Amino acid sequence: VLLDAGLAVCDHAALSTLSVDAVVAEAGVAKGTFYVHFRDRADYLVALHRRFHDDMAPTIAAAGEGIAPGLDRLWSATIAYLDGCLSSPGTKAMLLDARAEPAIATAVAASNDRFARRVAPDLAEAGAQNPLDSARLYVAMAAEVALLELAAGRRRPTLRHALSELLGSTAH
Amino acid sequence: VLLDAGLAVCDHAALSTLSVDAVVAEAGVAKGTFYVHFRDRADYLVALHRRFHDDMAPTIAAAGEGIAPGLDRLWSATIAYLDGCLSSPGTKAMLLDARAEPAIATAVAASNDRFARRVAPDLAEAGAQNPLDSARLYVAMAAEVALLELAAGRRRPTLRHALSELLGSTAH
DNA sequence: TGTACATCAGTGAACGCGCGTTCACTGATGTAC
DNA sequence: TGTACATCAGTGAACGCGCGTTCACTGATGTAC
Numbered sequence: 001v002l003l004d005a006g007l008a009v010c011d012h013a014a015l016s017t018l019s020v021d022a023v024v025a026e027a028g029v030a031k032g033t034f035y036v037h038f039r040d041r042a043d044y045l046v047a048l049h050r051r052f053h054d055d056m057a058p059t060i061a062a063a064g065e066g067i068a069p070g071l072d073r074l075w076s077a078t079i080a081y082l083d084g085c086l087s088s089p090g091t092k093a094m095l096l097d098a099r100a101e102p103a104i105a106t107a108v109a110a111s112n113d114r115f116a117r118r119v120a121p122d123l124a125e126a127g128a129q130n131p132l133d134s135a136r137l138y139v140a141m142a143a144e145v146a147l148l149e150l151a152a153g154r155r156r157p158t159l160r161h162a163l164s165e166l167l168g169s170t171a172h
Numbered sequence: 173v174l175l176d177a178g179l180a181v182c183d184h185a186a187l188s189t190l191s192v193d194a195v196v197a198e199a200g201v202a203k204g205t206f207y208v209h210f211r212d213r214a215d216y217l218v219a220l221h222r223r224f225h226d227d228m229a230p231t232i233a234a235a236g237e238g239i240a241p242g243l244d245r246l247w248s249a250t251i252a253y254l255d256g257c258l259s260s261p262g263t264k265a266m267l268l269d270a271r272a273e274p275a276i277a278t279a280v281a282a283s284n285d286r287f288a289r290r291v292a293p294d295l296a297e298a299g300a301q302n303p304l305d306s307a308r309l310y311v312a313m314a315a316e317v318a319l320l321e322l323a324a325g326r327r328r329p330t331l332r333h334a335l336s337e338l339l340g341s342t343a344h
Numbered sequence: 345t346g347t348a349c350a351t352c353a354g355t356g357a358a359c360g361c362g363c364g365t366t367c368a369c370t371g372a373t374g375t376a377c
Numbered sequence: 378t379g380t381a382c383a384t385c386a387g388t389g390a391a392c393g394c395g396c397g398t399t400c401a402c403t404g405a406t407g408t409a410c
Contacts (some may be wrong), residue, residue, distance in 0.1 A: 191362080192363080193362080193364090205362095205363070212364075213363095213364065213365090
């Protein structure tokens with residue numbers, strides 16, 4: 001409940017303005033209730049971030065299901081990721097603001113790294129000399145596309161095309 | 173003076189913790205002095221961001237001087253950018269935290285866009301179908317490399333190689 | 345079925361703190377005569 | 378050269394505010410007998 005409220009607030013405000021007051025106001029509970037469920041604000045932010053990824057992960061995993069490692073699988077997962085970002089509440093806060101919040105910067109970095117590790121085999125298949133490093137950069141690009149699409153409020157086909165172009169000349 | 177102090181503080185702390193108190197403490201002046209030079213904190217942050225870019229821009233421009241548009245010129249500018257980021261104080265705050273600060277988010281976005289516009293001709297030369305979109309993604313990748321190098325405290329050749337790999341098969 | 349007690353999510357007033365901002369004042373420097 | 382005044386960067390104590398956090402309390406629900 002409180003997590004849903006947090007993501008809802010994040011959809012129209014920066015993460016830095018997501019005060020405990022704002023969360024309980026959105027959720028319609030007393031301020032003390034917040035501390036029944038979370039030790040402190042930092043604890044809450046970590047949970048919020050985890051929630052966001054737990055919502056997204058299955059969709060992305062499903063998109064790559066049954067496809068052999070390689071650019072096709074990566075691209076399929078990418079589309080699922082971008083569409084998921086566009087439709088999830090609080091995406092901007094989780095992708096952008098979260099990296100700057102000291103309370104969760106570590107958690108975000110770890111999460112990005114897991115993403116990169118998942119992407120690396122596909123890039124290895126495509127001939128990258130250092131798949132993990134390439135994967136980190138690709139994840140950064142994908143996040144940038146997600147943010148730009150979110151700013152526009154819709155899919156940006158030319159951006160997605162530019163992303164696939166940078167992925168490799170054998171792209172879509 | 174106050175701007176130098178701000179960048180110095182940013183080097184070991186997040187931008188969100190860069191309070192007026194922290195700035196004047198680092199600069200060794202009274203709190204009131206701050207408001208002699210800046211209208212408010214937001215005004216200061218904009219100036220801080222501008223300063224960072226004004227310091228960096230000439231170096232990058234010089235690196236591309238006299239080279240014909242194309243990937244060679246882009247790569248030369250990229251190296252200058254990455255080395256500049258590594259040696260400038262407050263890089264992490266300006267590259268990462270600044271995008272999340274409501275007070276300067278607009279200024280940062282505009283600045284990134286100027287970068288992209290400068291990069292676009294090189295990518296057009298290299299055959300990108302939508303040079304500006306490709307440029308935006310490339311700028312995002314370059315910033316990511318800068319951040320990862322900064323976290324490591326040194327150049328990361330494999331990362332730079334991965335960046336050039338993603339730039340195109342004709343890369344270095 | 346009825347009574348006594350334990351549990352625990354939820355409450356909201358109260359707190360201390362650090363923040364951004366203000367303002368009457370200072371004191372060095374420059375200008376006019 | 379000496380005196381009177383204007384300018385203005387710099388000062389620091391004081392303010393109001395919003396924040397994260399605490400805590401004594403409530404009241405519904407479950408359990409024991």
